[in-house]
Amino acid sequence: MSVVERARRVLPGGNTRTTLFVPPHPPYAVRGEGAIVTDHTGHRVIDCNNNYTSLIHGHARPEVLEAAFEAARSGTAFGLPTASEVALAEHVRDRTGIEQWRFCNSGTEAVLMLLRAARAYTGRELIVRFEGSYHGTGDAVVSPGAPGVVPGSVLVLPQNDLPALRAAMRDHGDRVAAVLIDLMPNRAGLTPADPAYVAELDALTRQHGALLAVDEVITFRLHEGGLHQRYGIRPDLVSVGKVIGGGFPVGAVGGRAEVLSPFDPQTPDGVSWGGTFSANPVTMSAGLTALRLFGPAEIAELNRRGDELRSRLRDAGVAVRGSGSLLRLMAADTTKLWWSLYERGVLAGTNGLLALSTAMTPAHLDHIADAVIATLRSGSAEHR
Ligand SMILES: Cc1ncc(COP(=O)(O)O)c(C=O)c1O
Incomplete structure (x- = not known):
């Protein structure tokens, strides 16, 4: 029996946290290392959810x-x-x-x-x-x-x-x-x-x-x-x-x-x-x-990277809000947005939230920008 089937037997709707549910069911995380999460199928994603903004240094610093x-x-x-x-x-x-x-x-x-x-x-x-x-x-x-x-x-x-x-x-x-x-x-x-x-x-x-x-x-x-x-x-x-x-x-x-x-x-x-x-x-x-490990210099640098990512997305026509290291993608269908980003290797919040961590490198940020732009261009998530 899969973990999802087992979950549905013992947890209402197979779920413990409403905030991370995406239909039909979210993948299961098995490992986090720095900016990367690996799920139960072996798929690797850049973690822009960071347990809803809490993992400021990513995983396992x-x-x-x-x-x-x-x-x-x-x-x-x-x-x-x-x-x-x-x-x-x-x-x-x-x-x-x-x-x-x-x-x-x-x-x-x-x-x-x-x-x-x-x-x-x-x-x-x-x-x-x-x-x-x-x-x-x-x-x-x-x-x-x-x-x-x-x-x-x-x-x-x-x-x-x-x-x-x-x-x-x-x-x-x-x-x-x-x-x-x-x-x-x-x-x-x-x-x-x-x-x-x-x-x-x-x-x-x-x-x-x-x-x-x-x-x-x-x-x-x-x-x-x-x-x-x-x-x-x-x-x-x-x-x-x-x-x-x-x-x-x-x-x-x-x-x-x-x-x-x-x-x-x-x-x-x-x-x-x-x-x-x-x-x-x-x-x-x-x-x-x-x-x-997250003093004024680190805060300023992470906020700068967030501002840069936001500008880059806006320049490409993406509807994005937020400030510093917190970004929010505004999409009409957040479930489609979530899956489309996930398939492209980016783990977002189920409402389109992206939270940066100090574990991210410039290459990760490039990947995130490309994935968001490709998702919105593919029409899998129209702007709201
Ligand atoms: C502004 C704000 N207050 C309170 C909470 C609740 O925190 P927790 O999920 O740790 O109970 C959250 C969670 O996202 C939040 O964003």
Whole structure:
């Protein structure tokens, strides 16, 4: 029996992660090495998915693996804290200027923790977020009408619509715990937020005593301290994940000590939040090593390569969006696009997302450009 048939017997639809499903079923990965993934048929592809943007150095970067092995040899998880969580927190504090951090196992969990912190700190309930942005799978951040969802007190606004934001803050501002924004939402097409809009959002949250929360789970890779630093804002809370775990499960919320104080176990009536595997030393050590290898020079170089690839694609008539090392191909039929690229040796996100890694060489980037151009010229994915 094939692995696909076996999967369909024991997993609903043969699937664990909706985000990587492509009909009739995706191939199975068997090996990752640098920029290359080999699937169960022996087909080799350049990895532009990078586990949905998280593998900033591609697969099996020796220094990151060595850090993970070294940590694992001394124990993979403990019922005690380890110094590795302190070291990673110090590193992200120094990168961002954001005072305190609390780790968890995914971006979804980071956003849940961020919302809990915002509500606990302000004593308010209402969360404002934006249409089309993905913040993981918590009830408060998915489509309010979706099956099984109990959304709670959440207001969803169109992003970049200033009159709608002003009206919402005028009518509800004093009930808003936090406004949660992704400054370049992938699901919404990877279009960077308008700086004038973000400046007004910043001012309005302050005026109404609401917290400004930036979801940097994807965008942290674009700037040493996260994309918000390009906007010159100082969010009260940020959620991060993906690249900070060096390829292992991770999430974190960062903020001022005062705002995160509800998590202090000695705070009376504080927030009780555990997590059996949160801040495990394997993730913390791999993450710290991956981030140390991704400083300002590496970030700038990867962003430059992304900008160059985007220009090259645009010059060839491809509809492409994004910024720096994150690109999004805009196609009417993303399934056709995905398969067509895959057959040409490129693994994309199922929505047309391309995330570059430091493991890619100029030859890989040439191959990616040629594959995208050939795919769109072949008509297997019309522009949207
Ligand atoms: C902006 C953003 N927030 C949160 C998440 C959820 O992260 P995770 O998949 O690690 O739960 C994602 C995942 O893609 C994301 O892009």
